[in-house]
Amino acid sequence: MSFHLHFGPEDLLRCRFAVSPLWETQEALRTLHQSERHGYYGPWLRRVRKVAARIDLSAYRLLMPRLGYAPDVLCPPPRDRSASFADELARVRAADPELVREELARSLADTPGAAESARGRAMLADPAALRELTDVLEQTWRSLLLPHWPRHRALLEEDVAYRTRQLADGGLERLFADLHPALTWRAGTLTLHNRGDHERTLRGEGLLLVPSAFVWPKLVGGFDPPWQATLVYPARGIGGLWAAPAAPSDALVRLLGPNRAALLAGLAAPATTTDLAERHGLALSSVSAHLTVLRDAGLLTARRRGRQVLYERTGLGTAVAEG
Known part of the structure; x- marks a missing residue:
């Protein structure tokens, strides 16, 4: 099973990098929720354990299927290379309510029993559900990431600088060869292995590359249209981030x-x-x-x-x- 991204000539010129505090916040929530990640992030989890215990994850648990769709509308691809968390969150809160409901329903359908649960039904029926979800994101950002964000951001920015040098030295072939073992680049097609079968032809918008300190050991690729095609990959040096x-x-x-x-x-x-x-x-x-x-x-x-x-x-x- 593989996910194929097909590049055209214009896409080769429009690949770019961005750092997303909103993405890091969502992945921090996912790390708290998914026990299989805990072995990779033990030092961070021990540091934030008491504060994290005060965050209500009940709504987000329904929207984080082990295998399936997570709502893009809650964490859209960043538009700017260095957008602030406040700017990214404001964009989420301004999302079209119908799009929010559509994506929530799609995600709930991938978690057994979630759509039929009382919490799931209420989430789909209540237009204010987005406010509750974004409030959790804001609480997570302020309590778990903001106190250590300068160090965290410096790691991500340094990764971008390193990858930019790779791109300058050897183009996309050099960049993708070192980004993650699950990636291969051949004849204008980027393939993510061990993913569900999926094809997407880029139509001039290029690919957005986002380093993350929380996505290891996985690689996240996707975002269906109309969202920007995005690849979220593990940043270099995360082993020492919380040491x-x-x-x-x-x-x-x-x-x-x-x-x-x-x-x-x-x-x-x-x-x-x-x-x-x-x-x-x-x-x-x-x-x-x-x-x-x-x-x-x-x-x-x-x-x-x-x-x-x-x-x-x-x-x-x-x-x-x-x-």
Whole structure:
């Protein structure tokens, strides 16, 4: 069983990337709901367990079939590369009520007994059902993702930067060869293996590529027309996203001091000042001062991406950090 996406000449020119806080929020809900994911996200689940227990998932459970359709209208493909959660949620809340009902009914039909349950019937009959569902999304975002979003977003943005370099070096063939083992690219057709049989011919709109920290080990592809064809894939480096920072060696601590040593050792991947302050429990002003010293010593570089400044180790910095 495979899902085939057929590209035309214009589609090859219109593939693009986006980061979606709304998608991450929905996948966080799915991770809470599906026990088979828990082994992959143990550190995150332990961190959010108490807060997550206060989120009512009863409505969403009916709309998350193990195999089947999840309503696209609740998490549409992002229009902008860096849309905010508020912008994405406002778009969902403004959806056509008839489209909402149609997609909810389709999803409920894929979960045995859901459409006939009292909750399922009420969801289809009540025009305010969308408000309840989006309120859950907003609560999940504010309580589970927003406190750690700078670090989370930096990981996704770094993945986009890496994939963009792949695209520049070797085109779509190079990009798709490394994106996920379930993908193959041949003669203008992208195939997702181990999926239900499905065909879609792109008609000039291209493919939207969205990295995710919560979709591992799967790959999500789809969105039927009129939605933009989208592929959500696991971002690189998610194993270290919720892990404690690497401890610096005693020799590095003696050389640089405990805080500078910790910052240098923990920069295995690019990060912002805000991310590093959260990760190491330090004040922003203190982190900024330490990063300036490390950069002046040639151990770090800084580069701007949009409104963010990302710090990463130089070759010398890596050699010093790793002894």
